Amino acid sequence: MRPVLQLHEFFVEGNDPFASHVLLNITEPSTPEEMDKGYFFAVCEISGGDNKYISRAQEMVDEIENSYYETGDEADRNSLEIILDKINQQFMAIAKKDSPLNCALGAIRQGDVIFSFCGQPQMLLFYKHRDQYDKMDLIAENTGDENPEDRQLFSQIVQGKISANDFFYVSTSRVADYFSHDRLQKIISSRPPRQSAEHLQKVLSELKNNLSFGGIIIHRESEGDEGVMPKISLPKKGSVKSLANLFHTEQNTARILSPSIFPRLPDKAPPGEERALPARPAPARLAHLRQHASRTAPAKRIDYSAALRALARGAAAFLRFLTNALIWLAKFFIAVFAGIGKGLGLIFIVAINYQNRRGLVLGHYGRQWRAYKDFIKRMPLLTKILIATGFLAAIGLVAGVSYLKMKQKQDNEERAAKSAIETIRGQLTSAESALIYNNSAAALGQLTEAEALLQKLNCEKKPGECGELKSQLDALFAKTRKETRARAEMLADWSALSPGLALKLVAMNKEIFGYGPTTSLLYYNFVSKESALVPGSLAVNGFARAAAPKENDFIALLNDDLKNLSVFKPKDRAWQSIDIEHPSAGAATLAISVYNRRMYTVSDKQIYRHDGIRAGYGRGKEWLSEPAELSDTIDLVIDGDLWTLSKTGRLQKFTGGKKQAFEITGLNPALDSADDIWTYTDLNYLYILDGARERIVLLGKDGQLQRQITALELKGATGMAVDETNMSAIFVSQGKLYQISLK
Numbered sequence: 001m002r003p004v005l006q007l008h009e010f011f012v013e014g015n016d017p018f019a020s021h022v023l024l025n026i027t028e029p030s031t032p033e034e035m036d037k038g039y040f041f042a043v044c045e046i047s048g049g050d051n052k053y054i055s056r057a058q059e060m061v062d063e064i065e066n067s068y069y070e071t072g073d074e075a076d077r078n079s080l081e082i083i084l085d086k087i088n089q090q091f092m093a094i095a096k097k098d099s100p101l102n103c104a105l106g107a108i109r110q111g112d113v114i115f116s117f118c119g120q121p122q123m124l125l126f127y128k129h130r131d132q133y134d135k136m137d138l139i140a141e142n143t144g145d146e147n148p149e150d151r152q153l154f155s156q157i158v159q160g161k162i163s164a165n166d167f168f169y170v171s172t173s174r175v176a177d178y179f180s181h182d183r184l185q186k187i188i189s190s191r192p193p194r195q196s197a198e199h200l201q202k203v204l205s206e207l208k209n210n211l212s213f214g215g216i217i218i219h220r221e222s223e224g225d226e227g228v229m230p231k232i233s234l235p236k237k238g239s240v241k242s243l244a245n246l247f248h249t250e251q252n253t254a255r256i257l258s259p260s261i262f263p264r265l266p267d268k269a270p271p272g273e274e275r276a277l278p279a280r281p282a283p284a285r286l287a288h289l290r291q292h293a294s295r296t297a298p299a300k301r302i303d304y305s306a307a308l309r310a311l312a313r314g315a316a317a318f319l320r321f322l323t324n325a326l327i328w329l330a331k332f333f334i335a336v337f338a339g340i341g342k343g344l345g346l347i348f349i350v351a352i353n354y355q356n357r358r359g360l361v362l363g364h365y366g367r368q369w370r371a372y373k374d375f376i377k378r379m380p381l382l383t384k385i386l387i388a389t390g391f392l393a394a395i396g397l398v399a400g401v402s403y404l405k406m407k408q409k410q411d412n413e414e415r416a417a418k419s420a421i422e423t424i425r426g427q428l429t430s431a432e433s434a435l436i437y438n439n440s441a442a443a444l445g446q447l448t449e450a451e452a453l454l455q456k457l458n459c460e461k462k463p464g465e466c467g468e469l470k471s472q473l474d475a476l477f478a479k480t481r482k483e484t485r486a487r488a489e490m491l492a493d494w495s496a497l498s499p500g501l502a503l504k505l506v507a508m509n510k511e512i513f514g515y516g517p518t519t520s521l522l523y524y525n526f527v528s529k530e531s532a533l534v535p536g537s538l539a540v541n542g543f544a545r546a547a548a549p550k551e552n553d554f555i556a557l558l559n560d561d562l563k564n565l566s567v568f569k570p571k572d573r574a575w576q577s578i579d580i581e582h583p584s585a586g587a588a589t590l591a592i593s594v595y596n597r598r599m600y601t602v603s604d605k606q607i608y609r610h611d612g613i614r615a616g617y618g619r620g621k622e623w624l625s626e627p628a629e630l631s632d633t634i635d636l637v638i639d640g641d642l643w644t645l646s647k648t649g650r651l652q653k654f655t656g657g658k659k660q661a662f663e664i665t666g667l668n669p670a671l672d673s674a675d676d677i678w679t680y681t682d683l684n685y686l687y688i689l690d691g692a693r694e695r696i697v698l699l700g701k702d703g704q705l706q707r708q709i710t711a712l713e714l715k716g717a718t719g720m721a722v723d724e725t726n727m728s729a730i731f732v733s734q735g736k737l738y739q740i741s742l743k
Helices: 032-037 051-072 079-090 173-177 181-190 193-205 304-352 358-378 381-436 440-455 463-479
Strands: 003-012 020-025 039-048 101-109 113-118 122-129 132-137 158-161 167-173 213-220 483-485 489-493 504-508 513-515 519-525 531-533 543-547 555-560 563-568 575-579 591-593 598-600 608-609 618-619 633-638 642-646 651-655 658-660 676-678 685-690 697-698 707-710 717-723 728-733 735-740
Touching: 003 020, 003 193, 020 213, 020 618, 020 685, 020 735, 032 051, 032 101, 039 051, 039 213, 051 101, 079 113, 113 122, 122 173, 122 181, 132 181, 167 181, 181 193, 193 213, 193 381, 304 358, 304 618, 381 440, 381 463, 440 463, 463 483, 504 543, 504 728, 513 543, 543 591, 555 591, 591 633, 598 633, 608 618, 633 676, 642 676, 685 717
Parallel strands: 483 707, 504 717, 575 618
Antiparallel strands: 003 213, 020 039, 039 101, 101 113, 113 158, 122 132, 122 167, 167 213, 489 735, 504 513, 513 519, 519 531, 543 555, 555 563, 563 575, 591 598, 598 608, 633 642, 642 651, 651 658, 676 685, 685 697, 697 707, 717 728, 728 735
16 A cells, blocks of 8 residues: 555634735646646735735735746756746745745655745644654744845745655644644644644634634655545535545546636536636635636526426326326225235134134134145145245345344444544543633533533443543533532531521631521530530521621521511520511511621512611611512622522622622533522622532622532532631531531
8 A cells, every 4th residue: 555645724714814814725736747746735824914915925826836837847956946036036025024924835746845935834744753753843944044135035945755654734823822833743643634633723713813824734644554545624615625645646636625726727628518717816815715716618508398398207107106006005905904804804703603603714714724734745845945945045134134234223323432432532622722721611612512422422332431531521621610629527417406407507706606497596616616506585486597797796587487586695695586677567588687787688679778776676778779679589698789699599789779780700500509698898709509519609799700619518508607718618518517628
């Protein structure tokens, strides 16, 4: 098997051709003489050029391409060197100081590569050395000290050889801003060229920065490889055609893309038809020229009468066939239903012995059965053998067809699984690349698609690969979600102190207090590590909400009737019922908070502010200037702004009596459930407890996700208190008190 060269390109067109304009040309020879010249390529980038400069650069590339195949080699100079000498004189105006042109062009023929360049394009050779790939920067290797007054575009010719298993890479200079040489080496040497080109194109297209990018990847397979003919991977704008064996010039080559102005397209026109001249597109603003202009023949005159006669004949034939088929089907079904009806009638006669005819029917079938057996006995041996052989052959045929179908199905499933695994790996690589550039949204999209594909994959047949992909997916998800897995430490088991579980927490000095609708107050002392039930002197079953002022001198508790308040003073362990006047009689209080010695309460549509009086708190005044939807509120915290949290995870911000625009960003999974919230004026973050997803979410007060803390012990957690100084949280879950680090 002769060596085979695989060529794949990638191209991303930006929205601003004057900021970045890319010319990507690949030309295929069409005659034996041109095949000796090899395959011409050009990769050029114009940065900040005007329309005139872009047109002039396109004209230059077209001139080099056309002249290359029309100019012969001389004794001491090859054709490319001869052409570039003329180009340097003809297009001297392009070679101005601080030229915006970065261009690499050359040809590949008979295993050799010859090229020249201007500016700083990227040209790399990845070659195998001691079972691993090394890289060579062909631009850096061939860039020397140049005379500042020397304004030639192409000042030197470089010639080399592409060996088996080498990768030859050419691209525009801006690709280096997003892919280092080491990263390119890792991507290109670890996967097929097609996948490398697709990966580079996908990542660059997701940047959406109005810049254009382009390049080619050439790989020479080893002589022992027996792969299919190489194919060119192209964007949707161009066609995709296979590239023939570049080293076996006697063979017919497949079609490859080339610029539209190239005049030697060898398409054969049908006999008797003239060949149309190729259309020449306007050179300005063209980001990517891919193939020769199509040669369209003059339109044929259509004989409509002949077409109508042919259509009528076809319709008549189809109607005759359809009529015969329907008649045959009708006769078949009539015969079948008649046989079934006769059989059912005979069974009915035998079952009920209708008119004593059971014996006659059974005798008739007995005689028929004996006649069949006698017929088979009298049958010649050869006939029996042929019938048996035919029967066995039919069974074998059915079994063989069934096996082939099953094998085909298995092969299709295997190919689909391999394709899905490759797709998942590509998406994981794309997500990893997006994370490098802090594009969390793009990374999350890639990971979500990869997760959906992995869920559809039959992992029972590929447990190893599925496990590896699942581990990579989980690691990247955790990185994208800013997720930290922690382990909580149990401080106390409160379930033994009271039959009702402590559902919510309030912190005060060196103690943490727990309360619930069916339990009295419980406490845990951080110094003595003591847990106990606080004796209650009030006729109250339990408490629904609690709040403490920053002075930490009392705890205000909303009774389980959602109307009255109780006060507990930890210093002397004293209880007291206090007054609070609600402006709406009979309305339930959903949440409370104490701020600047005032009590704030939440109802269905309004937040009320109660000033302190001697007996408790006075009549509430409407704090919101317009009603808001607060019917599902479970908690209220104040840090100067008012924050309400609902059971469905809806977080609302209010300032100066008005609702403010607020959105949580960067959080995945989205907050669709919540159990508690914690913040204050001197705290940096909003802390939200989500027991359903076993996490504590830390949000900046602008809504941006800071991190997520997850732990198995957080499952079913209902109450939380935060110590931001030590970056730790206390939470209660299923009657047990835990402490967890938030770092």
